[in-house]
Amino acid sequence: MRKFVALGVVALMASPAMASFYVAGSFNGWNSAGDLMTESPPGKWSTTINTTAGRHEWKVTIGDWSQNWPGNNARADFGAGSLTLNFYPSPAADGWFPTANRVGYDDPELHGWDIMGSFNGWTGPVVNLSNLGGGMYWAQYTVAVAGTYQFKFRKAGDWDISIGSDFSNSGYDISWTTTMPNETISFKLDLPNGRWTAPEPASLALLALGGLAMLRRR
Numbered sequence: 773m774r775k776f777v778a779l780g781v782v783a784l785m786a787s788p789a790m791a792s793f794y795v796a797g798s799f800n801g802w803n804s805a806g807d808l809m810t811e812s813p814p815g816k817w818s819t820t821i822n823t824t825a826g827r828h829e830w831k832v833t834i835g836d837w838s839q840n841w842p843g844n845n846a847r848a849d850f851g852a853g854s855l856t857l858n859f860y861p862s863p864a865a866d867g868w869f870p871t872a873n874r875v876g877y878d879d880p881e882l883h884g885w886d887i888m889g890s891f892n893g894w895t896g897p898v899v900n901l902s903n904l905g906g907g908m909y910w911a912q913y914t915v916a917v918a919g920t921y922q923f924k925f926r927k928a929g930d931w932d933i934s935i936g937s938d939f940s941n942s943g944y945d946i947s948w949t950t951t952m953p954n955e956t957i958s959f960k961l962d963l964p965n966g967r968w969t970a971p972e973p974a975s976l977a978l979l980a981l982g983g984l985a986m987l988r989r990r
């Protein structure tokens with residue numbers, strides 16, 4: 773079994789039982805009730821921000837600063853000056869991280885992504901992710917020596933935008949443990965759904981078989 777640990781001290785908080793969520797960011801003066809999000813479909817809250825093109829930061833709030841996500845600010849490049857931001861507060865047992873309060877955005881496809889990590893001492897990109905479309909990015913990497921490693925998703929060639937364990941920019945490192953030499957892990961980044969994972973290929977095969985078994989039961 774592979775182990776995942778978010779480095780640093782993180783306060784665990786149940787998903788908020790709130791009726792309204794807002795976006796506060798560099799585009800609205802960090803007003804905690806600046807842009808109201810709407811729910812559609814159930815469980816997904818979204819709003820489209822229209823502002824100047826360029827790099828912006830934001831958080832999702834409950835209308836004040838008593839609760840907000842992610843831990844550090846989310847950050848992205850807004851292409852023509854607009855971007856749709858998404859929030860999924862409910863816990864999800866789907867094998868992806870974070871497990872709740874996911875902050876994502878519809879991919880403007882302005883740049884690619886790579887992996888930076890302790891696999892090579894953070895000296896350069898470990899691997900470049902392929903764009904699968906729809907905001908999904910993927911790559912495989914074979915870890916020669918078994919052990920625990922830290923990594924982040926990063927805008928290709930640029931540390932100004934990165935994604936850590938809670939999907940915030942420059943957030944906590946992601947820690948992943950391999951248990952055998954030459955183990956291949958599959959990095960997956962899902963921008964619209966605000967989630968990431970790094971299972972080994974065997975786990976992906978098991979998930980697929982489990983899905984087929986469920987379909988057969990139906």
